[in-house]
Amino acid sequence: MDRFTDRIAVVTGAAQGIGAATALRLAIEGAAVAVLDRNTPEDTLEQIDRAGGTARGYVCDVTDRDSVQSVFDRIATDLGDPHILVNNAGITRDDLFFRxxxxxxxxxxxxxxxxxxHCTQVAQKYMVAQRYGKIVSLSSRxxxxxxxxxxxxxxxxxxQGLTATLxxxxxxxxxxxxAVAPGYIATAMTAATADRVGMTPEDHQQSVAERTPLGRVGQPEEVAAVIAFLASDEASYVSGQTLYVNGGAR
Structure with missing residues (x-):
């Protein structure tokens, strides 16, 4: 498929996990992808290059408005004005609320x-000017x-509230x-969650799988496929929605 030929896509938090899988998926389908992360996303860029895709890497701190603006200015110069934004950057700092x-x-x-x-407010300026844009943000179960x-x-x-309003x-x-709201996906982030509760990633995944109707945990590529659909013209009449990708868990 070449759903994203001539499209410029920006993916944040794309050095690993869902972000890396999404950047690769969009590139394979024809997009020129700006791969953003707080560290140089070398592995993702290498994967895209091996697959024959087009991508450039950018170091960006999404919490810093000036950093975001500077990176988007460079993307517009290097690749062109963005058509697609995937807001994937995220961290966890887990603990019980009382502490x-x-x-x-x-x-x-x-x-x-x-x-x-920050990223959406900067990106939407380009999208409004061209009267075209796809914004997909990562929520969670x-x-x-x-x-x-x-x-x-x-x-x-x-x-989810921001998505509905925008x-x-x-x-x-x-x-x-x-927005896309993944359930348990096998990533470095969920491995860290396993460590927090004193389990190995494998045992933690098995525990979750036993409570999931499909009987397994998800993979980053499965979330990337849903993001790619929402970023494509096949989803041209879908807006303001949050789609859960969680194997049927309730």
């Missing part, structure tokens, strides 16, 4: 929610509540705004 440190609260909200505000993740749950619930405001400019 959750304010620094950990602020860090998670800053990256997972304020970072989306944790938005419904998850023990030990009050900060992360609050940020990911905020993504769909209203940006829809008149032919910009689709959606």
């Amino acid at each position: 959750l440190a304010e620094d950990d609260w602020n860090a998670v909200l800053s990256v997972n929610l304020t970072g989306v505000y 944790s938005a419904l509540g998850n023990r030990g993740q009050a900060n992360y749950a609050a940020a990911k619930a905020g993504i 769909a209203l405001e940006l829809g008149p400019y032919n910009i689709n705004v959606n």
Whole structure:
């Protein structure tokens, strides 16, 4: 498929996990991809190059508005004005609420929610001007509540509200705004969660799989496929939605 030929896509938090899988998927399908992360995303760029795709890497701190603006200016010069934005950058700082440190609260909200505000507000200027855009942000099943993740749950619930509001405001400019809410996906982030609760990643995944109707945990590529659909013209009449990708878990 070449759904993204002549499209410029920006993916944040793309050095690993869902972000890396999404950048690769978009590149394979024809997009020129700006791969953003707080560290140089060399592995992702190598994967895209081996697959015959086009990508450039950029170091960006999504919590710093000046950094975001500077990177988007460079992307517009290097690749062209962005058509697609995938807000994937995220961190966890898990703890039970009664002992959750304010620094950990602020860090998670800053990256997972304020970072989306920064990137989207900058990107939408290009999209409004060209009367075309696709914005997909990563929420989480944790938005419904998850023990030990009050900060992360609050940020990911905020993504859903922001998505619904931006769909209203940006829809008149032919910009689709959606969110994807993964359940348990086998990534470095969920491996860290396993460590927090004193389990190996393998045992933790098995425990989750036993409670999941499909009987397994998800893979980054499966979330990337859903993001790619929402970023494509096949989803041209889908906006303001949050799609859960969680193997049927309730």
